[in-house]
Amino acid sequence: MKIFRHTICLILVFTMMNCTKKDDALKVEVFETSASGNKLSKVETVSASSEDINIVINANEAFQTITGFGGSFTESSAYLLNRLSKPNRDKIIEAYFGESGAKYSLTRTHISSCDFSLNNYTYAPVANDLTLEHFSVKEDKDDLIPMIKDAMKVSKDGFKIVASPWTAPPWMKDNKKYVGGKLLPEYYDTFALFFDKYLDAYKAEGIDIWGLTPVNEPHGNGNNWESMHFSPEEETDFVQNHLGPKLETAGKGDIKILGYDQNRAGIKEWVDVMFKDEASSKYFSGTAIHWYESTYEVFPEDLLYAHNKAPNKYLIETEGCIDSEVPKWQDDAWYWTKGATDWGFDWREDDKKYLHPKYAPVNRYARDIIGCLNNWVDGWIDWNMVLDTQGGPNWFENWCHAPVIVKPDTDEVYFTPLYYTLAHFSKYIRPGAKRIGFVSSDKDLQVTAAKNPDGTIAVIVFNETNTPKNLNIALNGKHVGIAISAQSIQTIVISN
DSSP: OHHHHHHHHHHHHHHHHHTOOGGGBOOEEEEEEETTSOSSEEEOEEOOOTTSEEEEEEEEEEEEEOOEEEEEEOHHHHHHHHHSOHHHHHHHHHHHHSTTTTOOOEEEEEESOOTTSSSOOOSOOSTTOTTOTTOOOGGGTTTHHHHHHHHHHHOSSOOEEEEEESSOOGGGBSSOSSSSOBBOGGGHHHHHHHHHHHHHHHHHTTOOOOEEOSSSOTTOSSSSSSOOBOOHHHHHHHIIIIIHHHHHHTTOTTSEEEEEEEEGGGHHHHHHHHTSSHHHHTTOOEEEEESTTOSSOOOHHHHHHHHHHSTTSEEEEEEOOOBSOOOOTTOGGGGGSTTBOOHHHHHSOGGGGGGOOOBOHHHHHHHHHHHHHTTTOOEEEEEESEEETTSOOOTTOOOBOOSEEEEGGGTEEEEOHHHHHHHHHHTTSOTTOEEEEEEESOTTSEEEEEEOTTSOEEEEEEEOSSSOEEEEEEETTEEEEEEEOSSEEEEEEEOO
16 A cells, blocks of 8 residues: 555656646755765756656655754863864854854763763762762863853754763762772662752753763673663663652753663663653653664664654664774765774674674765654764864773864864764754655665754755766655765755
Protein backbone atom coordinates (compact mmCIF):
# COMPACT_ATOMS: atom_id res chain seq x y z
CA MET A 1 0.00 0.00 0.00
CA LYS A 2 2.85 2.38 0.88
CA ILE A 3 4.60 1.69 -2.46
CA PHE A 4 1.29 2.30 -4.26
CA ARG A 5 0.87 5.71 -2.59
CA HIS A 6 4.42 6.68 -3.50
CA THR A 7 3.84 5.67 -7.12
CA ILE A 8 0.67 7.79 -7.28
CA CYS A 9 2.65 10.78 -5.91
CA LEU A 10 5.28 10.42 -8.64
CA ILE A 11 2.64 10.04 -11.37
CA LEU A 12 1.05 13.29 -10.16
CA VAL A 13 4.42 15.01 -10.39
CA PHE A 14 4.92 13.91 -14.00
CA THR A 15 1.41 15.11 -14.88
CA MET A 16 2.00 18.40 -13.11
CA MET A 17 5.26 18.99 -14.99
CA ASN A 18 3.57 18.48 -18.35
CA CYS A 19 1.09 21.29 -17.70
CA THR A 20 3.29 23.69 -15.75
CA LYS A 21 2.51 27.40 -15.79
CA LYS A 22 4.80 30.19 -14.72
CA ASP A 23 2.93 30.68 -11.44
CA ASP A 24 3.34 26.96 -10.64
CA ALA A 25 7.01 27.40 -9.77
CA LEU A 26 8.04 27.06 -6.14
CA LYS A 27 9.80 30.05 -4.62
CA VAL A 28 13.05 28.71 -3.17
CA GLU A 29 16.57 29.54 -2.07
CA VAL A 30 19.14 26.78 -2.44
CA PHE A 31 22.40 26.49 -0.47
CA GLU A 32 25.09 23.90 -1.17
CA THR A 33 28.27 22.58 0.43
CA SER A 34 30.28 20.27 -1.81
CA ALA A 35 33.57 18.47 -2.30
CA SER A 36 34.08 20.73 -5.33
CA GLY A 37 34.33 23.79 -3.08
CA ASN A 38 30.91 25.20 -2.28
CA LYS A 39 30.57 26.24 1.37
CA LEU A 40 26.93 26.94 2.13
CA SER A 41 26.98 28.73 -1.24
CA LYS A 42 23.80 29.94 -2.87
CA VAL A 43 23.09 28.11 -6.15
CA GLU A 44 20.55 28.81 -8.88
CA THR A 45 17.55 26.70 -9.83
CA VAL A 46 17.35 24.93 -13.22
CA SER A 47 14.63 23.85 -15.61
CA ALA A 48 12.93 20.64 -14.56
CA SER A 49 12.32 17.68 -16.88
CA SER A 50 10.60 14.30 -16.72
CA GLU A 51 14.01 12.66 -16.39
CA ASP A 52 14.72 14.33 -13.03
CA ILE A 53 14.73 12.70 -9.62
CA ASN A 54 11.42 13.55 -7.97
CA ILE A 55 11.14 14.59 -4.34
CA VAL A 56 7.54 15.22 -3.34
CA ILE A 57 7.00 17.07 -0.07
CA ASN A 58 3.92 16.38 2.06
CA ALA A 59 3.56 19.23 4.55
CA ASN A 60 0.40 17.68 5.97
CA GLU A 61 2.26 14.64 7.26
CA ALA A 62 3.84 15.85 10.51
CA PHE A 63 6.15 14.01 12.89
CA GLN A 64 8.27 15.23 15.84
CA THR A 65 8.79 18.84 16.92
CA ILE A 66 12.40 19.95 16.56
CA THR A 67 14.20 21.09 19.72
CA GLY A 68 17.34 22.33 17.96
CA PHE A 69 20.85 21.72 16.65
CA GLY A 70 24.25 22.81 17.87
CA GLY A 71 27.51 21.94 19.59
CA SER A 72 29.15 21.83 23.00
CA PHE A 73 30.89 24.35 25.23
CA THR A 74 33.99 22.65 26.64
CA GLU A 75 36.89 24.00 28.66
CA SER A 76 39.21 23.01 25.79
CA SER A 77 37.26 25.08 23.25
CA ALA A 78 36.92 28.02 25.62
CA TYR A 79 40.62 27.95 26.51
CA LEU A 80 41.59 28.04 22.82
CA LEU A 81 39.26 30.96 22.12
CA ASN A 82 40.97 32.91 24.90
CA ARG A 83 44.32 32.38 23.15
CA LEU A 84 43.14 33.89 19.87
CA SER A 85 43.00 37.54 18.90
CA LYS A 86 39.69 39.25 19.69
CA PRO A 87 38.73 39.52 16.00
CA ASN A 88 39.19 35.78 15.49
CA ARG A 89 37.44 34.91 18.75
CA ASP A 90 34.51 37.10 17.73
CA LYS A 91 34.53 35.57 14.24
CA ILE A 92 34.11 32.06 15.64
CA ILE A 93 31.38 33.01 18.12
CA GLU A 94 29.49 34.84 15.37
CA ALA A 95 29.92 31.86 13.02
CA TYR A 96 28.28 29.54 15.51
CA PHE A 97 25.64 31.76 17.11
CA GLY A 98 25.15 34.93 15.07
CA GLU A 99 22.51 35.67 12.45
CA SER A 100 25.15 35.47 9.72
CA GLY A 101 26.35 32.12 11.03
CA ALA A 102 24.97 28.71 11.95
CA LYS A 103 22.51 30.06 14.56
CA TYR A 104 23.05 27.19 17.01
CA SER A 105 19.93 26.63 19.12
CA LEU A 106 20.74 23.58 21.27
CA THR A 107 24.04 23.13 23.12
CA ARG A 108 25.73 21.06 25.81
CA THR A 109 28.37 21.62 28.46
CA HIS A 110 30.14 19.54 31.08
CA ILE A 111 29.61 19.79 34.86
CA SER A 112 33.06 19.71 36.51
CA SER A 113 35.84 18.31 34.32
CA CYS A 114 35.75 15.93 31.37
CA ASP A 115 38.44 14.65 29.02
CA PHE A 116 38.24 17.92 27.09
CA SER A 117 39.37 19.84 30.15
CA LEU A 118 42.91 20.92 30.99
CA ASN A 119 42.96 18.79 34.15
CA ASN A 120 40.70 16.92 36.59
CA TYR A 121 38.55 19.09 38.85
CA THR A 122 35.27 19.04 40.72
CA TYR A 123 33.08 21.84 42.05
CA ALA A 124 32.91 20.04 45.40
CA PRO A 125 36.51 19.10 46.29
CA VAL A 126 36.12 18.87 50.08
CA ALA A 127 35.44 15.30 51.19
CA ASN A 128 32.35 14.57 53.30
CA ASP A 129 31.00 18.11 52.77
CA LEU A 130 27.43 16.83 52.83
CA THR A 131 25.86 20.30 52.63
CA LEU A 132 28.32 21.32 49.88
CA GLU A 133 29.29 24.44 51.76
CA HIS A 134 32.49 24.63 49.69
CA PHE A 135 30.79 24.19 46.30
CA SER A 136 32.23 26.56 43.68
CA VAL A 137 32.33 26.89 39.88
CA LYS A 138 35.44 29.09 40.02
CA GLU A 139 37.24 26.68 37.63
CA ASP A 140 34.82 27.74 34.88
CA LYS A 141 35.13 31.50 35.31
CA ASP A 142 38.28 32.02 33.26
CA ASP A 143 37.25 30.20 30.08
CA LEU A 144 34.00 28.25 29.98
CA ILE A 145 31.56 30.79 31.43
CA PRO A 146 32.94 33.71 29.32
CA MET A 147 32.52 31.62 26.15
CA ILE A 148 28.88 30.87 26.99
CA LYS A 149 28.22 34.52 27.80
CA ASP A 150 29.79 35.70 24.54
CA ALA A 151 27.57 33.26 22.64
CA MET A 152 24.52 34.58 24.48
CA LYS A 153 25.37 38.13 23.43
CA VAL A 154 25.31 37.37 19.71
CA SER A 155 22.46 34.84 19.64
CA LYS A 156 19.29 36.65 18.61
CA ASP A 157 16.93 33.76 19.42
CA GLY A 158 18.92 32.32 22.31
CA PHE A 159 19.84 28.68 22.79
CA LYS A 160 19.20 25.84 25.19
CA ILE A 161 21.99 24.25 27.27
CA VAL A 162 22.09 20.62 28.39
CA ALA A 163 24.62 20.08 31.20
CA SER A 164 26.19 16.71 32.02
CA PRO A 165 28.63 15.55 34.70
CA TRP A 166 31.18 12.95 33.65
CA THR A 167 31.42 11.88 37.30
CA ALA A 168 30.32 12.80 40.80
CA PRO A 169 33.01 14.21 43.11
CA PRO A 170 35.41 11.29 43.73
CA TRP A 171 34.71 11.22 47.47
CA MET A 172 31.10 10.26 46.75
CA LYS A 173 32.16 7.13 44.81
CA ASP A 174 33.13 3.64 45.87
CA ASN A 175 36.63 3.88 44.33
CA LYS A 176 37.30 7.52 45.39
CA LYS A 177 38.65 8.30 41.90
CA TYR A 178 37.66 10.53 38.98
CA VAL A 179 37.74 7.53 36.65
CA GLY A 180 35.31 4.61 36.97
CA GLY A 181 33.47 3.47 40.07
CA LYS A 182 29.90 3.93 41.25
CA LEU A 183 28.08 6.58 43.23
CA LEU A 184 27.57 5.28 46.75
CA PRO A 185 23.86 5.13 47.70
CA GLU A 186 24.49 7.16 50.87
CA TYR A 187 25.50 10.09 48.64
CA TYR A 188 22.49 10.05 46.29
CA ASP A 189 20.91 13.01 48.11
CA THR A 190 24.20 14.90 48.21
CA PHE A 191 24.74 14.41 44.49
CA ALA A 192 21.19 15.68 43.87
CA LEU A 193 22.11 18.75 45.93
CA PHE A 194 25.24 19.07 43.76
CA PHE A 195 23.04 19.60 40.68
CA ASP A 196 20.88 22.13 42.54
CA LYS A 197 23.99 24.08 43.57
CA TYR A 198 25.30 23.99 40.01
CA LEU A 199 22.06 25.40 38.57
CA ASP A 200 22.11 28.21 41.14
CA ALA A 201 25.79 29.00 40.53
CA TYR A 202 25.33 29.28 36.78
CA LYS A 203 22.15 31.31 37.17
CA ALA A 204 24.13 33.71 39.36
CA GLU A 205 26.45 34.12 36.36
CA GLY A 206 23.45 34.96 34.17
CA ILE A 207 23.28 31.53 32.53
CA ASP A 208 20.11 29.43 32.60
CA ILE A 209 20.54 25.69 32.14
CA TRP A 210 17.68 24.07 30.19
CA GLY A 211 18.39 20.41 30.80
CA LEU A 212 20.54 17.88 32.66
CA THR A 213 21.70 14.32 32.25
CA PRO A 214 22.50 12.41 35.47
CA VAL A 215 25.88 11.33 34.10
CA ASN A 216 27.67 11.13 30.76
CA GLU A 217 28.03 7.57 29.44
CA PRO A 218 26.83 5.50 32.42
CA HIS A 219 28.33 2.34 30.90
CA GLY A 220 31.72 3.96 31.39
CA ASN A 221 34.28 4.66 28.69
CA GLY A 222 36.72 1.86 29.28
CA ASN A 223 37.80 3.69 32.45
CA ASN A 224 39.98 6.05 30.40
CA TRP A 225 38.87 9.48 31.63
CA GLU A 226 36.25 10.89 34.01
CA SER A 227 33.41 8.42 34.31
CA MET A 228 30.89 6.92 36.70
CA HIS A 229 28.82 3.78 36.23
CA PHE A 230 25.05 3.59 36.60
CA SER A 231 22.79 0.69 35.69
CA PRO A 232 19.36 1.61 34.28
CA GLU A 233 17.82 0.71 37.63
CA GLU A 234 20.34 2.77 39.63
CA GLU A 235 19.98 5.87 37.49
CA THR A 236 16.20 5.63 37.51
CA ASP A 237 16.26 5.30 41.29
CA PHE A 238 18.52 8.36 41.54
CA VAL A 239 16.23 10.46 39.32
CA GLN A 240 12.92 9.17 40.68
CA ASN A 241 13.72 9.38 44.38
CA HIS A 242 16.48 11.97 44.70
CA LEU A 243 17.29 14.32 41.79
CA GLY A 244 13.73 14.85 40.55
CA PRO A 245 12.22 15.54 43.98
CA LYS A 246 15.17 17.78 44.94
CA LEU A 247 14.76 19.99 41.86
CA GLU A 248 10.97 20.05 42.31
CA THR A 249 11.29 21.13 45.94
CA ALA A 250 13.82 23.80 44.96
CA GLY A 251 11.40 25.28 42.42
CA LYS A 252 13.36 23.90 39.46
CA GLY A 253 10.79 21.42 38.22
CA ASP A 254 11.00 22.88 34.72
CA ILE A 255 14.56 21.61 34.26
CA LYS A 256 14.55 18.79 31.70
CA ILE A 257 16.17 15.56 32.90
CA LEU A 258 17.35 13.37 30.02
CA GLY A 259 18.27 9.81 30.95
CA TYR A 260 20.87 7.42 29.58
CA ASP A 261 23.30 9.64 27.54
CA GLN A 262 25.23 6.92 25.73
CA ASN A 263 25.21 4.93 22.47
CA ARG A 264 21.91 4.22 20.69
CA ALA A 265 22.42 0.46 20.51
CA GLY A 266 21.88 0.15 24.26
CA ILE A 267 18.80 2.31 24.46
CA LYS A 268 16.11 -0.39 24.71
CA GLU A 269 17.05 -1.71 28.16
CA TRP A 270 17.26 1.86 29.44
CA VAL A 271 13.91 3.15 28.23
CA ASP A 272 12.25 -0.04 29.48
CA VAL A 273 13.36 0.87 33.00
CA MET A 274 13.10 4.67 32.79
CA PHE A 275 9.59 4.60 31.37
CA LYS A 276 8.37 1.42 33.07
CA ASP A 277 5.46 3.19 34.75
CA GLU A 278 4.20 6.62 35.76
CA ALA A 279 6.34 6.75 38.90
CA SER A 280 9.60 5.84 37.16
CA SER A 281 9.03 8.22 34.26
CA LYS A 282 7.67 11.19 36.21
CA TYR A 283 10.90 13.19 36.33
CA PHE A 284 12.41 12.05 33.04
CA SER A 285 11.78 14.52 30.22
CA GLY A 286 13.39 12.27 27.64
CA THR A 287 16.38 10.27 26.54
CA ALA A 288 19.88 11.34 25.45
CA ILE A 289 21.95 9.32 22.99
CA HIS A 290 25.44 9.27 21.37
CA TRP A 291 26.62 8.01 17.97
CA TYR A 292 29.82 6.08 18.80
CA GLU A 293 28.37 2.58 18.39
CA SER A 294 28.98 2.71 14.63
CA THR A 295 30.47 4.94 11.93
CA TYR A 296 27.48 4.42 9.62
CA GLU A 297 24.54 2.71 11.38
CA VAL A 298 21.76 4.92 12.78
CA PHE A 299 19.95 2.01 14.54
CA PRO A 300 16.46 3.01 13.35
CA GLU A 301 14.74 0.13 15.13
CA ASP A 302 16.24 1.18 18.46
CA LEU A 303 15.23 4.81 17.91
CA LEU A 304 11.69 3.81 16.96
CA TYR A 305 11.49 1.60 20.04
CA ALA A 306 12.59 4.50 22.26
CA HIS A 307 10.09 6.84 20.63
CA ASN A 308 7.22 4.39 21.01
CA LYS A 309 8.12 3.80 24.65
CA ALA A 310 7.83 7.52 25.42
CA PRO A 311 6.25 9.26 22.41
CA ASN A 312 5.76 12.57 24.22
CA LYS A 313 9.31 12.77 25.57
CA TYR A 314 12.48 14.25 24.07
CA LEU A 315 14.91 12.06 22.12
CA ILE A 316 18.10 14.06 21.71
CA GLU A 317 21.53 13.21 20.32
CA THR A 318 23.78 14.91 22.90
CA GLU A 319 27.20 13.96 21.54
CA GLY A 320 28.95 12.89 18.36
CA CYS A 321 32.35 13.72 16.87
CA ILE A 322 35.14 12.39 14.69
CA ASP A 323 37.08 10.59 17.40
CA SER A 324 40.51 8.93 17.43
CA GLU A 325 41.73 11.21 14.64
CA VAL A 326 44.18 14.11 14.66
CA PRO A 327 42.62 16.95 12.59
CA LYS A 328 43.77 17.40 9.00
CA TRP A 329 44.84 21.03 9.02
CA GLN A 330 43.34 22.95 6.09
CA ASP A 331 42.71 19.82 4.00
CA ASP A 332 39.11 20.04 2.77
CA ALA A 333 39.42 17.00 0.52
CA TRP A 334 40.09 14.69 3.48
CA TYR A 335 36.62 15.36 4.92
CA TRP A 336 34.98 13.99 1.77
CA THR A 337 37.22 10.91 1.50
CA LYS A 338 36.63 7.55 3.16
CA GLY A 339 39.85 7.45 5.15
CA ALA A 340 38.82 8.28 8.71
CA THR A 341 38.70 5.65 11.44
CA ASP A 342 37.24 5.70 14.93
CA TRP A 343 37.90 3.90 18.22
CA GLY A 344 36.13 0.76 17.06
CA PHE A 345 38.33 0.30 14.00
CA ASP A 346 41.14 -0.91 16.28
CA TRP A 347 39.57 -1.70 19.63
CA ARG A 348 36.08 -3.13 19.02
CA GLU A 349 35.29 -6.78 19.63
CA ASP A 350 35.84 -8.89 16.51
CA ASP A 351 32.13 -9.65 16.10
CA LYS A 352 31.30 -5.92 16.11
CA LYS A 353 34.18 -4.51 14.06
CA TYR A 354 31.92 -4.47 10.99
CA LEU A 355 30.17 -1.46 12.56
CA HIS A 356 33.38 0.59 12.26
CA PRO A 357 34.63 0.71 8.65
CA LYS A 358 36.59 3.67 7.29
CA TYR A 359 34.34 6.59 6.44
CA ALA A 360 34.21 10.12 5.05
CA PRO A 361 33.64 12.60 7.91
CA VAL A 362 31.10 14.74 6.00
CA ASN A 363 29.19 11.61 5.01
CA ARG A 364 29.05 10.43 8.60
CA TYR A 365 27.63 13.73 9.86
CA ALA A 366 25.11 14.25 7.05
CA ARG A 367 23.85 10.67 7.03
CA ASP A 368 23.62 10.52 10.81
CA ILE A 369 21.69 13.75 11.29
CA ILE A 370 19.28 12.95 8.45
CA GLY A 371 18.88 9.38 9.71
CA CYS A 372 18.22 10.60 13.23
CA LEU A 373 15.63 13.13 12.11
CA ASN A 374 13.83 10.54 10.00
CA ASN A 375 13.66 8.27 13.05
CA TRP A 376 12.11 10.58 15.67
CA VAL A 377 15.22 12.29 17.09
CA ASP A 378 14.30 15.93 17.78
CA GLY A 379 17.69 17.46 18.65
CA TRP A 380 21.30 16.90 17.61
CA ILE A 381 24.38 18.25 19.45
CA ASP A 382 27.94 18.06 18.18
CA TRP A 383 30.86 17.74 20.62
CA ASN A 384 33.65 20.37 20.83
CA MET A 385 33.11 23.53 18.79
CA VAL A 386 36.81 24.39 18.62
CA LEU A 387 39.97 22.27 18.88
CA ASP A 388 43.63 22.79 17.97
CA THR A 389 45.66 21.11 15.23
CA GLN A 390 46.46 18.20 17.57
CA GLY A 391 42.78 17.57 18.32
CA GLY A 392 42.95 18.91 21.87
CA PRO A 393 43.80 20.11 24.40
CA ASN A 394 42.74 16.94 26.18
CA TRP A 395 44.33 15.87 29.45
CA PHE A 396 44.04 12.19 28.46
CA GLU A 397 45.32 12.89 24.91
CA ASN A 398 42.04 11.59 23.49
CA TRP A 399 42.43 13.50 20.22
CA CYS A 400 39.29 14.34 18.24
CA HIS A 401 38.01 16.64 15.52
CA ALA A 402 35.91 19.78 15.77
CA PRO A 403 34.17 21.75 13.00
CA VAL A 404 36.54 24.67 13.66
CA ILE A 405 40.28 24.06 14.07
CA VAL A 406 42.61 26.78 15.33
CA LYS A 407 46.35 27.38 15.57
CA PRO A 408 46.69 29.79 18.50
CA ASP A 409 50.44 30.39 18.15
CA THR A 410 49.89 31.95 14.72
CA ASP A 411 46.30 33.11 15.34
CA GLU A 412 44.89 31.04 12.46
CA VAL A 413 41.33 29.71 12.12
CA TYR A 414 40.12 26.94 9.78
CA PHE A 415 36.43 26.28 9.20
CA THR A 416 36.27 22.64 8.12
CA PRO A 417 33.54 21.21 5.85
CA LEU A 418 31.94 19.81 9.02
CA TYR A 419 31.08 23.35 10.14
CA TYR A 420 29.14 23.99 6.93
CA THR A 421 27.51 20.55 7.05
CA LEU A 422 26.11 21.24 10.52
CA ALA A 423 24.99 24.73 9.50
CA HIS A 424 22.77 23.22 6.79
CA PHE A 425 20.59 21.93 9.62
CA SER A 426 21.02 24.44 12.46
CA LYS A 427 20.59 27.56 10.34
CA TYR A 428 17.55 26.48 8.37
CA ILE A 429 15.61 24.09 10.64
CA ARG A 430 14.62 26.15 13.63
CA PRO A 431 13.33 25.18 17.10
CA GLY A 432 9.63 24.43 16.97
CA ALA A 433 9.79 23.15 13.40
CA LYS A 434 7.88 19.98 12.55
CA ARG A 435 9.53 17.24 10.54
CA ILE A 436 7.27 16.51 7.60
CA GLY A 437 6.78 13.74 5.07
CA PHE A 438 8.32 13.30 1.63
CA VAL A 439 8.68 10.74 -1.15
CA SER A 440 11.93 10.43 -3.13
CA SER A 441 12.38 8.47 -6.35
CA ASP A 442 16.13 8.00 -5.74
CA LYS A 443 17.14 5.59 -2.96
CA ASP A 444 20.76 6.79 -3.13
CA LEU A 445 19.87 10.27 -1.88
CA GLN A 446 19.42 10.98 1.81
CA VAL A 447 16.52 13.40 2.35
CA THR A 448 14.67 15.01 5.21
CA ALA A 449 12.26 17.93 5.45
CA ALA A 450 10.81 20.20 8.13
CA LYS A 451 8.29 23.02 8.31
CA ASN A 452 9.47 25.96 10.40
CA PRO A 453 7.29 28.06 12.73
CA ASP A 454 7.46 30.93 10.20
CA GLY A 455 5.93 28.72 7.51
CA THR A 456 9.08 28.14 5.47
CA ILE A 457 9.98 24.56 4.61
CA ALA A 458 13.57 23.32 4.68
CA VAL A 459 14.38 20.31 2.52
CA ILE A 460 17.85 18.83 3.06
CA VAL A 461 19.31 16.53 0.42
CA PHE A 462 22.64 14.73 0.70
CA ASN A 463 24.22 13.27 -2.43
CA GLU A 464 27.21 11.19 -1.35
CA THR A 465 27.65 9.67 -4.83
CA ASN A 466 30.22 10.79 -7.38
CA THR A 467 27.45 11.68 -9.84
CA PRO A 468 25.71 15.09 -10.06
CA LYS A 469 21.93 14.80 -10.22
CA ASN A 470 18.95 16.87 -11.26
CA LEU A 471 16.08 17.14 -8.81
CA ASN A 472 12.47 18.10 -9.16
CA ILE A 473 11.11 19.34 -5.82
CA ALA A 474 7.31 19.33 -5.66
CA LEU A 475 4.90 20.76 -3.07
CA ASN A 476 1.17 21.43 -3.30
CA GLY A 477 0.97 21.38 -7.08
CA LYS A 478 4.08 23.52 -7.59
CA HIS A 479 7.62 22.44 -8.35
CA VAL A 480 11.16 23.62 -9.06
CA GLY A 481 14.21 22.11 -10.75
CA ILE A 482 17.52 21.97 -8.87
CA ALA A 483 20.92 20.57 -9.84
CA ILE A 484 22.83 18.98 -6.96
CA SER A 485 26.57 18.45 -7.29
CA ALA A 486 28.36 15.16 -6.75
CA GLN A 487 29.41 14.69 -3.10
CA SER A 488 27.34 17.56 -1.75
CA ILE A 489 24.67 18.55 0.72
CA GLN A 490 21.92 21.03 -0.12
CA THR A 491 19.34 22.90 1.89
CA ILE A 492 16.36 24.03 -0.18
CA VAL A 493 14.31 26.68 1.63
CA ILE A 494 10.78 26.93 0.25
CA SER A 495 9.05 30.22 0.99
CA ASN A 496 5.33 30.76 1.55
